[in-house]
Amino acid sequence: MSYLIVLPHIQVENANAISGLTYGFPAITHFLGFTHALSRNVQRSHGLSFNGCGVVCHKHQVQAHRASERGDYYFSLTRIPLTKEAKTAPFNEEGRMHMTVTLFIECEGSILHGDAGARELEQHLQSLCVTQRLAGGTVTSMKPVRVMTLPQNGDELQNITRREMYRALPGFALVDRSELLAQHVAERRAQDPQVEMIDAWLDFSTITYRAGQQEEGSAQWQYQPKPAKGYLVPLMVGFTPISPLYAAGDVARTRDTTSPFRFVEAAYGVGEWRSPHRVTDIHQLIWRYSVSTEHYICSHAKPLQEADLTEQDHSDF
Template sequence: MSYLIVLPHIQVENANAISGLTYGFPAITHFLGFTHALSRQIQQSHGLRFTGCGVVSHQHQIQAYQANDRGDHYFAQTRNPLTKEAKTAPFNEEGRMHMTVTLFIECEGSLAHGDAGARDLEKLLQSLCVTQRLAGGTVISMKPVRVRALPQNTDELADVTRREMYRALPGFALIDRSELLVQHFAERQAQDPQTEMIDAWLDFATISYRAIQPEGGTVEWQYQPKPVKGYLVPLMVGFTPISPLYAAGEVARTRDTTSPFRFVEATYGVGEWRSPHRVNDIHQLIWRYPSNPGNYLCSHTIPLQEADLTEQEHSDF
């Protein structure tokens, strides 16, 4: 049986605002990691498994300041204590942000004792969430957790989606639109075979102007629209391996010497911030773990073969 667990209005302080080449919001892997950490604890006590997570952002504030009149902004970082030699401690601090988000967690399994079991699970999750780190930040507060069964009937599921999405207003839901990147790359490559994927991705990430000079007129700078309409943003969606899988303990100075190890690099896609009232099916919102064991790429795709994310599988990344 499937359940929907709603963690409403989680207020987080000092979350990580940098995700590889992008900044402004944590990577989706942070939220799936938070979901997996909860799943490991709930699986032991209730036999349930969390298989995906949807994100709605209500508020965010990047910790940055404007340093000059040109509009350049810099991350506001803390001044760490000096060492015994009165030197700056070798500590690399990353950009931080405050945010308020609602998480929609997809849950598989059988919940005992009906409504009473659901209420007990809500109380347990309420206490667990405030003790977890979310995107490296501290959970300050959150509204009461809700657990409800996901109906199989299409009309009933649409009703549940509509109710939950309107309760998530005001806010913006993060949707995977990486298929637009693939489509745009194919179009650009048809025009120029030497076009690379990074060129197509930058079309979604940059604000571009082109100099237009009418015949006999003055030069005008004309804004170049994004490839597709919508609130589209560059997004880190996972990791791609760049080395073979090494045996446990073969690579020095790893955090876990009992699991295999592999070097990876960040992989990017395109996301869309969409108003929740435009989400017609709750499954359109859920990001899931990767179905391809060779890459750790998160998307809305339902894996063909569901598998537990054991320590062995996570050690590859």
């Protein structure tokens, strides 16, 4: 049986704001990792498993500053003590942010004792979530957890989706639109076969102007629209391998010496921040791990279809 668990308005301090080549919001792998940590706990205590997670962001504040009004932004870093030689100690730059998010978790299993069991699970998760780290940040507070039955389709599913999405306002839901990246890469390579994937990916985030030649010889700069309309952002969506799969214990100094090991690098896609009241099916919001022999990618359990978009959704940002 399927259930929907809502963790509303989780306030997180000093979460990781850097995700591979992108910054400004944690990667979706952070939220699925948080879900997996909760799942391992409730699997032992309640016999339940969490299969996916949807994210709605209500507030975010990147800890950054700039020296002048037109200058570049810099992360506000923690002061590191000097070394014994009174020199600045080497350290990795950390981008931090505060955020408030609501998580929608898909749960599989059977909750015993009906409503009483559901209320007991809510109390268990309420106390468990504040002891976990989310995207490396500290959970400072959250509103009461809600547990409800999740139908797969029909009017009841639409009613639950509508009610929960309106409760998530104001905020923006993060949905996967990586199919737009694949489409844009194909279009650019049809014009120029030498175009690199990263160039097509950056088209979704860069602001581009192109000079147009005028009759009198002067140039006029014209804004070049993004590859697609909507609040689209570059996104880290998982990992892809860069080495063979080594047997357990073959690679020295690994955290887990009992599991096979493989070196990986970040994989990227395109996401869209969408107003929750435009989500028509809660399954379109749920991210899951899509694990194959070669890749470890996060995607939606039910991909967003073009037919789900309205004319307002296509408004240009």
